[in-house]
Amino acid sequence: MKLVIVAALAVVVIGAVALKKGKTPTESNTSAATAAAPAPGGGSEAKAGLGSTAKLPKLIDLGADKCIPCKMMAPILEEMKKEYAGRMQVEFIDVWKNPDAGKQYGIEMIPTQIFYDAEGKERFRHVGFFGKEDILGKWKELGVDVSGGKAAAGIVRETPVAADTRPRESVCFMCDGDVNAKTKTVVKGQSEQRVLCGPHCYLIYLSSIVGADPQAEEAKVSVTDWASGNLVAATAATYLYGMDAKGRPTIKAFANKEAATKEQQSSPANLLPWDVLRSKELATRCAFCDRAVYPEDACGVKFGTTHGYGCCTHCSMGVAARLKQDIEVEAKDGLTGELIRVKTLDGQIASLEPATAVAWFGQKKDAEGKWASAGCFKQGFFVNDGNLQKWLEARPAMTGRQISIAQALADKMKLSPEQIAKACKLGECK
């Protein structure tokens, strides 16, 4: 009874709730990676009790219906119970209603998940919230097959299906899109020049340079005059800032203001000088990598009461790592634009809608031949692997691999603050 009272008074602000007086939840703030120490005595009793009945691998979650991380686990356990019926047993035990069970299993904090193999042998314990992908990943790591032969194929493409034969000067350095001759933007480097599809990609480029001196950088940029097709200094041009049918900004550059004003009569848009265009474009940034972004292209990320953006699906996961905060992401399927909702808790996936959603990790070989991220424009989430497959069919030059959304989050969560500061920066992104 004492155990129940203490537990009921515990303040639920962290991943797990201490069950016994005098046991402080010292490790629960890092619950994501913390395995519970084997319980003295209790674990082996429980093991013996299970051995005789279990023919399937079994996952027992010991929690309580009023503890926050336990509540977040409930729908995951329900879903797995149905989805893995006949392949794995899933059981929930409420230790506030049934305090003896807490003793029997020797647990000290809730929620605690105990993994038993088909022989009834305890293989692993985890304290705190544990998402579906994490549970499945743990079974895999333990060498316990709960897939029933239905293992997800996971697309891997290490070599392009067809090479990209476009001439270099017609491919945007930033987004890899086709360069329209009317909006072509050129950055002159010391030895080479970089071609971008338009001023927007240039401003993404500028926001990706570490410690950029804007004046020195801007002196290198030329834009195409919409009227004549000639290159002119970006800082000297006038810009028509309009909107396409989908509400996404459009930018046309003009060498002289009269031509811009004339064009404005046929297509409604604002006339802007370069510095206003720049500050407008740089006002909205990726909450992970700080790149300039249009909300229309981005993932919405909610953290606390604040709304922000991730410039790509993977960056949106990175917001949890950068802010060390739980986030809610609304990503769009790369093929169809269907919504994919991801919620995190303590750096792990708390919910994923639809549950079939997968991620594509676009990768390419770097100068040393090692696989590295191909950058923000080559990443995506999809409501299912069929959509990813179709998306890849339309992108024969794309290389990379299918990963789980939990993996996309985990990859970001393990970054150090120094790595986060360099994320997606030109020449720094690894």
Ligand SMILES: [Zn+2]
């Ligand atoms: Zn571009």
Ligand SMILES: [Zn+2]
């Ligand atoms: Zn980003």
